[in-house]
Amino acid sequence: MAVNIKHQKHLAARRSSQLRRQKRGRKKIFGYPERPRLVVTRSARHMVAQVIDDVAGVTLVSASTMEQDVRALDGDKTAKAARVGELVGQRAKDAGIEQVVFDRAGNQYHGRVAAVADGARKAGLSL
Incomplete structure (x- = not known):
């Protein structure tokens, strides 16, 4: 049973670290009507x-x-x-949105998060 409690503490520490990183980025990133925020949840x-x-x-x-x-x-x-990045970029262009602020939500700009951003750029959004 002690292993399970240890694992739960580890997960809680990881989640609190991610929330801290997310909060740090959110202080600087804000989505306005003319340039909304593109947030990626992974x-x-x-x-x-x-x-x-x-x-x-x-x-x-x-x-x-x-x-x-x-x-x-x-x-x-x-x-x-x-493909998700391309879809969101295409839908944003259809809604009349040309530029967005990219919010990685505390995740590293690497792998799947970067792939979403690249897909949005490919669809014509300016990040």
Whole structure:
């Protein structure tokens, strides 16, 4: 049983570290109506990208790997993350959004997080 408690403490420490990094970045990053915030949420299995107007407190567009057309793709998680970036970029362009502020939410700009950003750039968004 002691191993389980140790593991829980480890997970709690990791989560608090990520929240601290996220809060540090959020002090500098804010989404305005003319340049909203593109936030990337990363889990072990999925990626979610949302374009958020922080002034109004609303999500303008979003895309995730849980959508049927992205789930059907062959390839690894990085390829699916790139497709999520393309989808959110395409939907943002359709909504009239040209520029966004990229919020990596405490994650390293590496791997799947970078793939979402590259996909959004490929769709025509300026990060």
